[in-house]
Amino acid sequence: AQKITQTQPGMFVQEKEAVTLDCTYDTSDQSYGLFWYKQPSSGEMIFLIYQGSYDEQNATEGRYSLNFQKARKSANLVISASQLGDSAMYFCAMREGFDSNDYKLSFGAGTTVTVRA
Amino acid sequence: AAGVIQSPRHLIKEKRETATLKCYPIPRHDTVYWYQQGPGQDPQFLISFYEKMQSDKGSIPDRFSAQQFSDYHSELNMSSLELGDSALYFCASSYWDREIPGELFFGEGSRLTVL
Numbered sequence: 001a002q003k004i005t006q007t008q009p010g011m012f013v014q015e016k017e018a019v020t021l022d023c024t025y026d027t028s029d030q031s032y033g034l035f036w037y038k039q040p041s042s043g044e045m046i047f048l049i050y051q052g053s054y055d056e057q058n059a060t061e062g063r064y065s066l067n068f069q070k071a072r073k074s075a076n077l078v079i080s081a082s083q084l085g086d087s088a089m090y091f092c093a094m095r096e097g098f099d100s101n102d103y104k105l106s107f108g109a110g111t112t113v114t115v116r117a
Numbered sequence: 118a119a120g121v122i123q124s125p126r127h128l129i130k131e132k133r134e135t136a137t138l139k140c141y142p143i144p145r146h147d148t149v150y151w152y153q154q155g156p157g158q159d160p161q162f163l164i165s166f167y168e169k170m171q172s173d174k175g176s177i178p179d180r181f182s183a184q185q186f187s188d189y190h191s192e193l194n195m196s197s198l199e200l201g202d203s204a205l206y207f208c209a210s211s212y213w214d215r216e217i218p219g220e221l222f223f224g225e226g227s228r229l230t231v232l
Contacts, residue, residue: 033219043205045160045223052218091159095219103211103219104150104173107159 003027004092004108012114013082020067021077021111023092029053032096034075035105036066039089048090051075079113087115119143121224123208129230130198138193138227142210148172149191150221151183152207160207166191198231205229 005024013019025034036048051059051066059066067076079086089112093105122141130136142149148167152160153176162175166185177183180198185191195202205228209221 033217035219037223042225043228044225045207045209047220047222050217050220103148103221104162104165104175105160105219105221106162109159 002108003096003106004094006092006108006111008111009109010112010114012116013079013086015084015115015117016081018078018080019082019113021079021090021092021113022074023076023108024072024074025092025094026073027094027096029096032094034066034068035093035095036064036075036077037091037093037107038086039091039110041088045091049077082113082115084115084117087113089113121208121210121222123206123224123227125227126225127228127230129232131232132198132200134198134231135194135196136198136229137195138206138208138229140191140193140208140210140224142189142191142208143212143222146210146212146222147189148211149185149189150209150211151177151191151193152209154205154207154226155201156204158204163193195229198229200231203229203231 032053034051038046049061049064065078089110091110092108150165151163154160163177165173169185183193205226209223
């Protein structure tokens with residue numbers, strides 16, 4: 001079964017507007033972590049933001065914020081004041097099982113964001 | 118700051134040939150992960166090493182093997198290459214005592230094209 005679901009294959013957003021990227025996850029673990037990565041056309045994976053399952057506050061990093069709704073198992077990424085350089089593929093990922101040194105991530109299918117001038 | 122170094126960045130091979138990808142983790146990082154990302158796909162976990170021992174195995178074909186050496190660098194060996202092996206191969210590293218548990222640092226990837 002897919003652990004991470006990103007239902008939006010692609011989105012267009014106007015420059016300076018906000019955009020929300022959906023992510024739902026499936027896990028039976030109580031302790032887990034959720035990540036968002038950005039992948040520009042050049043291919044590298046850039047870490048954006050992290051939310052721990054026990055974190056009570058929604059994570060924020062500059063223009064990125066994570067809308068974490070634990071009961072609904074969703075971890076949506078909000079990008080505020082979009083810039084042309086935000087055009088990229090965005091991946092939601094999850095790490096389960098904090099009782100080991102294995103930090104393997106499971107990725108969603110990704111959402112392509114295109115920012116229009 | 119030093120990042121994860123992958124080499125080569127681009128590689129073109131013929132079917133049935135072999136290829137070796139190298140990964141140099143961030144200094145003091147003790148765990149290395151390999152991911153395969155096909156065109157338009159999400160990254161798929163292949164294999165990981167902790168302290169030079171294999172720690173987990175994902176969807177890695179039997180034609181592939183990997184190891185982590187005493188200096189913590191890792192190599193992914195791929196034999197009998199098939200067209201479907203064409204992908205971007207990521208290496209990532211981590212250190213157990215990270216402030217963000219599970220934070221992986223990715224290299225820029227090695228793009229393998231099999232003709």
